[in-house]
Amino acid sequence: MNGKKILVALPCLIPSGGINVVIDLIEVLQKMGYHIDLLSREKGDLYERFCALGIKVRIEENILDDSLISWILKNYDEVFVNTLQMFGMIYKLNGKDIEVKWWLHEPPLFFSQYSEAVPQAFWDHLSDNVHVFAAGNVVHEHLLQTYGKENTVLNFGIPDLAGKVPDTANGIVSEDKVTFLLPSVIFQHIKGQDILALAILNLPEEYQERTEFIFTGTKSEYAQDYYNAIKDMEREQENVKVLDLLGHTEMLALMKQADCIVAPSRNDATNACIVEGMMLSKLCISSDAAGIARYMQDCVNGFVFRNCDVGDLGARIMLVADNIERLGVVAANGRKVYEDIYSMETFEKNVRKYWGESQG
Secondary structure (H helix, E strand, O other): OOOOEEEEEEOOOOOOHHHHHHHHHHHHHHHOOOEEEEEEOOOOOOHHHHHHOOOEEEEOOOOOOHHHHHHHHHHOOEEEEEOHHHHHHHHHHOOOOOEEEEEEOOOHHHHHHOOOOOOHHHHHOOOOOEEEEEOOHHHHHHHHHHHOOOOEEOOOOEOOOOOOOOOOOOOOOOOOOEEEEEOOOEEOHHHOHHHHHHHHHOOOHHHHHHEEEEEEOEEOOOOHHHHHHHHHHHHHOOOEEEEOOOOHHHHHHHHHHOOEEEEOOOOEOOOHHHHHHHHOOOEEEEEOOEHHHHHOOEOOOEEEEOOOOHHHHHHHHHHHHHHHHHOHHHHHHHHHHHHHHHEHHHHHHHHHHHHOOOOO
16 A cells, blocks of 8 residues: 555553544545554554554553654654543654644543643644644534634544344333433443433422333442442332443444433533434434534424533423424434434545545
8 A cells, every 4th residue: 555654543442432433534544545553552452453454553551752753753644643641642743744633532521630731831832733623513612712722623423323223122121111211331420320310300200100211331430429329219210220331232222222312411522322322313312511412403303401400301301201202303303413414424524525535
């Protein structure tokens, strides 16, 4: 292959939203004629997946080593850096004679955790060789309003699996109730599981009997009390179920069986579960603090409630429960959001726009 050489730099090779979408990006760049190698600080479950794409993977714990930076500058035309936690590589490559693209996926709350390592001065002194991309409008607006940093929105793409997800009863979803699903990888404050829990507790008894709510995710060592409170609720409430983290295929099957996907996030760059819900033509409820809400119109292509407003969320739940047979058009409109903004066709079009065809 005679195309330009790009080094993709990742913090790890462990499956997560911000890492998984890089696989899709790499596949598009390879189609465009680029030669891709990969650098990671840690090995992980995705190591074999990247190798299967014909990618040479280099594991380097110390990505700030001067000899490594010299090797990069000598061997590559461009470096693609993924996620905020790789800021150290940006420090090293800033102002160098190499093009750098930096894709940021983290919501605003995560930036505050890096405020000392990545202060205002860092953004002020970024050179023209570093181009910043934001995974959604929430990140885009935060960079612009907080740091005055110009950046380009590059939403991720999600494959269209709607026709491949089995549509069979799984024994989890009740057939005689309206089922609301909150799919998460982990139970934590930022995901707002407690907001949904309070909304459930405040529902009138009539709605308690007609609805059921399913939470998924693992227990974080930093939020054990948070998880335990939801588990206690499961024991006390007949209409609440808590499941461990599911594999992606199992999760999609559960989402397809549910009537409505809920994302009560306090702060979220996008919320991929809502995007996948739209891909599956499901009704979706999101807080207005999630990036996906920028593309949602309340009661038109989904339902949007005020961030942390338990009563506002409860109203949307009751609205869905009362009108479940008449909301097909809302689900169909949500599917259109997926097709226009988050489909792989749209993603590939944007990647080609920002990278251009490789010139050997």
